[in-house]
Amino acid sequence: MVELIGLGKTFHNKQNQVKALEDINLSIYEGEIFGIIGLSGAGKSTLVRCINLLEMPSAGSVIFDGTDIVTLKQKELLKVRQSMGMIFQQFNLLMQRTALQNICFPLEIAGISKKEAKQRALELLDIVGLSEKANAYPAQLSGGQKQRIAIARALATNPKVLLCDEATSALDPTTTRSILSLLKEINQRTNITVIVITHEMSVIEEICNRVAIIDQSRIAEVGEVEEVFAKPKSKIARQLVFSGAGHIESFTGRHKLRIIFDGRTSFEPVIANMVLECKAPVNILFADTKDIDGKAFGQMIIQLPDDEVSRKKIYAYLQTNKIKNEEVESHVE
Amino acid sequence: MWNETVLKMIGEGILETLYMTIFSSLIAYAIGLPLGIMLVITDKDGIASFVSLNKLLGIIVNLIRSVPFIILLIAVMPVTRAIVGTTIGPNAVVVPLIIASAPYIARLVESSLKEVDQGVIEAAQSMGASPKQIILKVLIPEAKPSLIMGSAIAVITILSYSAMAGFVGGGGLGTIAINYGYYRYKTDIMLVTVAILVLIVQVFQELGARWMKRSDRRLK
Known part of the structure; x- marks a missing residue:
């Protein structure tokens, strides 16, 4: 579903270059929940942003659904992004829109009629269990509720991939668990590929099938979660486990x-x-x-x-x- | 002293002042709002980054903003005459008012739009929103309360500029205050016109604050 080949990203400062990612090779299969874990500063947030090209990689290819999206024109890229949902640590909801209008937002961007968008948004509110909050503004919602709305919003356009950037890092343990089980449930129901970025091993353990450990801009280890968990090979893997x-x-x-x-x-x-x-x-x-x-x-x-x-x-x-x-x-x- | 002619004159002065202020504000926003948006999106980290254009716009804005209004008023007289046909009266004052306030409004708009959380813009980008969609559906709606508050500040600044234009026969309350209060030593008329100006400022500020509060969804 998503394949990264020789991916690299270098940031240029006035004086120096910072290598955020180096020679990343990963294959993420359709329908799996794939975890990417690393300490802060390891490059994992840059990595996930290279998947939907919010960051343009300086080297390598990103193959999504068979096409190298790095070579796409701006207009085609915008279209591709509609089939990739993303959720964030800070939820990033539109503060001046209600929950329902927030979920309608990506549908408006995709050019879907208001009526259809509302219909779909109501369905999604039901899936994330917040039907009664349709007309609430983000300021009136708790962290967990905001993330549920963000998940509903990310799923609105029926994406093939859901990118989760530290999606539970701002939440308490109980809420984290409920958000993770919601993600798992959605993955099982719709077979959507989920890519989870986190610094917490517990998140990986709880929902991921496979995991990549990233350290100092490189992939240190990739494998089945149980395997990596039971027999961590790299130093960083042991540290995280x-x-x-x-x-x-x-x-x-x-x-x-x-x-x-x-x-x-x-x-x-x-x-x-x-x-x-x-x-x-x-x-x-x-x-x-x-x-x-x-x-x-x-x-x-x-x-x-x-x-x-x-x-x-x-x-x-x-x-x-x-x-x-x-x-x-x-x-x- | 307070005969019908004076009252009528003050009444007309109020209308002229309101006309100058509101009309100039509308046109100045028509220029300043897009200019402010351009300043934000062409910035280094903007959604349509174009640094050289950004620098150029910034210099033009700063240049106009650094000229004192009373100088600008006189300096643009040829332009005013070319557009309006005269250099006195409320219609003539509208031209320098727009030229002076559009860059000011651009900066107000810029600072309001920069308050919008970068993460929200990123979220919109991740959904495949085009720069135009981000401007219309994210930047402006999310910054709306701040833009409204900024507009109250802009309108009040334009009002005070319009009063300054009284020195060159611009019409409105400013002219009355200068002609009667300053040149003819009729302090009472001057005080009344100043009091009316104070009142108008209060009303604009209060309206702006209420409108902002009503439109902001983050507070409830």
Whole structure:
């Protein structure tokens, strides 16, 4: 659906050049939710703006639906943008228009009649669950409601791709979750391709199928979310996966094991059972888990006993119970 | 002193002043509004960036704005005569009023439009809006309250300029104040005309403020 080939972007200042993106190669498939994660300043916002050419890349191609849109004329580009929706961290709603009129806005731009536009906008308000707010102005809405209106607005022209630039970064955790589940629901219902830009691993975990990790203007790692999450290869990936732990590398001591929860039932007391079964104590160094719809997600770092027999027991236990784990080296980097 | 002739004269003065102010404001906006929009969109980060044109427009605007109105009034007399046929009376004053206030209005419009959140413009661009659509559907509607407040400021400035034109026989309340109050030492007539001017300013300002408040959707 979207393919980036050798994409680069350099910003020119008076004195110096800043390379925001270098040799980005990515293929994003139709119907998937693709995450792009990186620390701030990594170039991810520039990257998403290069997809709809709000930023003109200085090198490479952007293939959308089979055409290289970098070569298009202005007029054709405007047309293409109508099949790409975008939502933003700050919502960017028109403050002088009601919710309904905001959703009508892209339809007006596309030249659709007022009556049809209103009809479609009302449908979308229903989809995002804000029918009763049709005549409210953005100033009267909460952050989450504003983002719902922004999503409805982005979907108005039936785009093939929805770009989300830090769409949940200004929202509280509960609202974030509800916005993410709305995006997932829309993705499943309409098979729209969703590209999510974020700096939060939890957003990626929650809705993305695949993820690209961007660091210092380059793609550091691309893969299935579970895979990257379970076995992060690059340094930056480890840093992001361990974001809660922060200084994970400074944990001292030997025999550390990372246990990954990727959706097994949260009703099962995994660690407690393991300790009882193996009759060996473990030391929990770090834990970051959460319960989503009765399933456990997250990770834990435990220190195993020095005694080798107990350790073997634990390994065997983890293997028979199919609990994903990974040895953590004592000196990572 | 306060006979019918004087009252009639003041009445006519009020009408002439209002005519000069409102007519000049309308024409000056017809020039200043597009000029202000041009200043915004051709700017470095504007939606139709054209830096050399932007610089040129900026210089022209600054040039006219730096000439004191009373000098401009006299300097453009040949132009006035060519257009209106005379250099005295309210019709003649309209010409320098427009020339002086159009660049001022352009700057007021520019600053109002620059208040519009860049993110909202970006959102419109992401939907495939053309520069024209962005101007008509985003910039102007979103800046409307600020544009209205700016128009009250512009109209009041034009009103005070029109009174200044009294020195060269421009007509209106300014001429009455100068002819009677200054040249003939009839302080009472001058005070009355000044009081009327103050009143008109108050009315314009208040109308502008109310209109702005009513049109702004961010406050409720």
